[in-house]
Amino acid sequence: MAFWDRKRMLSAGARAPEFELPDLGGAKHSLGEILAGGPVLFAFFKVSCPVCQFTFPFLERLHRGGRPGAIRIVGVSQDNAAATREFGREYGVTFTTLLDDLDRYPVSNAFGISSVPSLFLVETDGTVSLGRSGFSREDLEAVGKRAGAAPFLEGERVPESRPG
Amino acid sequence: MALEIKPREREGIVILDLSGRITVGEEAGILRDAFSGLAASKNVILNLRDVSFIDSTGLGALVVGFTSLAKLGGRLKLENLRRRHIELLVFTKLATVFEIFTDEQDAVNSFFPDREINRFDILSFVQDQMGREGA
Numbered sequence: 638m639a640f641w642d643r644k645r646m647l648s649a650g651a652r653a654p655e656f657e658l659p660d661l662g663g664a665k666h667s668l669g670e671i672l673a674g675g676p677v678l679f680a681f682f683k684v685s686c687p688v689c690q691f692t693f694p695f696l697e698r699l700h701r702g703g704r705p706g707a708i709r710i711v712g713v714s715q716d717n718a719a720a721t722r723e724f725g726r727e728y729g730v731t732f733t734t735l736l737d738d739l740d741r742y743p744v745s746n747a748f749g750i751s752s753v754p755s756l757f758l759v760e761t762d763g764t765v766s767l768g769r770s771g772f773s774r775e776d777l778e779a780v781g782k783r784a785g786a787a788p789f790l791e792g793e794r795v796p797e798s799r800p801g
Numbered sequence: 802m803a804l805e806i807k808p809r810e811r812e813g814i815v816i817l818d819l820s821g822r823i824t825v826g827e828e829a830g831i832l833r834d835a836f837s838g839l840a841a842s843k844n845v846i847l848n849l850r851d852v853s854f855i856d857s858t859g860l861g862a863l864v865v866g867f868t869s870l871a872k873l874g875g876r877l878k879l880e881n882l883r884r885r886h887i888e889l890l891v892f893t894k895l896a897t898v899f900e901i902f903t904d905e906q907d908a909v910n911s912f913f914p915d916r917e918i919n920r921f922d923i924l925s926f927v928q929d930q931m932g933r934e935g936a
Contacts, residue, residue, distance in 0.1 A: 686837050715841035742842045750840045801838045
């Protein structure tokens with residue numbers, strides 16, 4: 638599928654919407670509380686999405702290899718807790734994952750996403766500095782540079798992009 | 802010709818412009834992957850204007866899209882069907898499942914309860930077909 642011509646998705650310069658969502662353990666996290674620990678790359682996903690399954694192991698490398706406090710990775714799932722846990726087990730995801738409300742998907746809609754994965758880098762002041770749907774090697778390398786971790790291994794063959 | 806999908810949005814509704822064939826193999830897989838990549842709760846219109854052929858596997862992919870979107874709070878509707886597509890939906894009784902539109906604005910408006918729309922009249926189509934066969 639081709640890349641989207643989007644008008645509704647938050648892009649660089651926009652302000653991230655305030656929210657509060659539970660993690661897989663049921664503890665609630667607000668945007669303000671999350672950003673207090675530094676900039677965050679939010680990754681919206683669905684467990685059945687092939688490009689999400691492709692992308693998340695690279696995000697996990699950023700999570701494991703990044704400098705403390707540089708950039709944290711937080712997943713936002715559009716599936717229930719059981720399916721999201723299974724996804725995490727299968728793709729080795731250990732970073733924090735929040736669960737969007739399955740009735741109305743308010744946070745997904747507030748970020749204006751239409752496809753998954755959709756990634757948003759949010760700075761500590763709440764400003765979005767990157768908004769992208771699908772997989773982009775260039776974006777992950779840029780985030781990795783800031784995080785102090787390499788998302789891709791030496792010689793690893795990774796496509797430039799995969800649309801979500 | 803492989804299936805090509807160009808996504809766009811109109812008033813928050815996702816419109817997928819399809820061109821090619823929706824048939825067994827790679828083409829049906831491309832359509833299923835496109836549905837998998839859509840965010841939850843999205844309302845979607847498939848524009849079939851440039852789809853030349855749909856086989857049983859392609860029809861299955863449409864049904865999978867319909868059910869997977871519905872499970873996640875979204876809806877799937879169809880627009881710009883060719884006569885043979887409509888015949889296929891009528892023959893398989895799927896015309897009672899999918900909402901069909903001949904005009905894109907009507908299809909978009911159908912997601913907004915306060916708007917008036919012109920629906921495709923499947924009964925007229927069937928009666929017209931029967932009239933042709935009887936002639």
